[in-house]
Amino acid sequence: MVLGRRLQVLRERAGVSFEEAARALDVTHATVRRMEKAQVGLKVPYVEKLLRVYGVTDPGEIDGFLTLAREANRPGWWHRYRDVLPDWFSAFVSLEAEADQIRAYEPHYVPGLLQTEAYAATVLRAGMPHAPAGEIERLVSLRLARQELLTRDNPPLLWVVVDETVLRRPIGRPNVMRAQVSKLIDSGTAPHVRLQIMPFSAGPHSAMYGPFHLFRFPLPELPDVACAESLVGAAYFDQREEVSAFREALDRMCAQAAPLNRTEAILSGIRKEI
Secondary structure: OOHHHHHHHHHHOOOOHHHHHHHOOOOOOHHHHHHOOOOOOOOOOHHHHHHOOOOOOOOHHHHHHHHHHHHHHHHOOOHHHHOOOHHHHHHHHHHHHHOOEEEEEEEOOOOHOOOOHHHHHHHHHHHHOOOOOOHHHHHHHHHHHHHHHHHOOOOOOEEEEEEEHHHOOOOOOOHHHHHHHHHHHHHHHHHHHEEEEOOHHHOOOOOOOOOOEEEOOOOOOOOOOOEEEOOOOEEEEHHHHHHHHHHHHHHHHHHHHOOOHHHHHHHHHHHHHH
């Protein structure tokens, strides 16, 4: 996405049309458009040729672009899970890995980045009742591997609003839920994790349609991206008006939900009840 947007800036600055860029690569103008929107891969020879067409001559700048192109084409760590990873979720993991801020609303279950192994296995079995045990094990392994981003240097800010329903619905045996609530309490003490509980008493709110995530990135070329999940996949939004709707809903929920300094007390009380 970064490479595509930078190439777009160069093309427009050079006054080169889509058609002219396409002729240089011997492709259609639609292909150039898709390259700039990150809808197709960017081959290193294509990038090098476009840079010449756009008048880029500085060796350092050219080398920077080509390095970025090679990095963009390198499979992510999650590629080793491609046997169980659907395309729509591969995009999700990619966004999650690059974001420096992840905000979310979860009305059904504990966010994947904060789940225990036992809780994750129980949730996945319920959602995929016909999947073989080996596939469930691979998906649990993937979910735990995703959590490593919270312990890396300069981890992203994870700010989640969890509906009280999530904590009241029994998942597995009581010991599974107790361990999961304990993990939430421990995770909430990290400086880069903010966890708020949306209590039943708050009544209706602006995001009762389903779970969603909002990703923000450290590079200015990348827009915020919202992801709304469904039973069979997810929809991604990066247009300003659409993303603003998700952000506004989250801001309203954060104002309605229990304050951050009440989260540990609420979770401790629920743990005693389990």
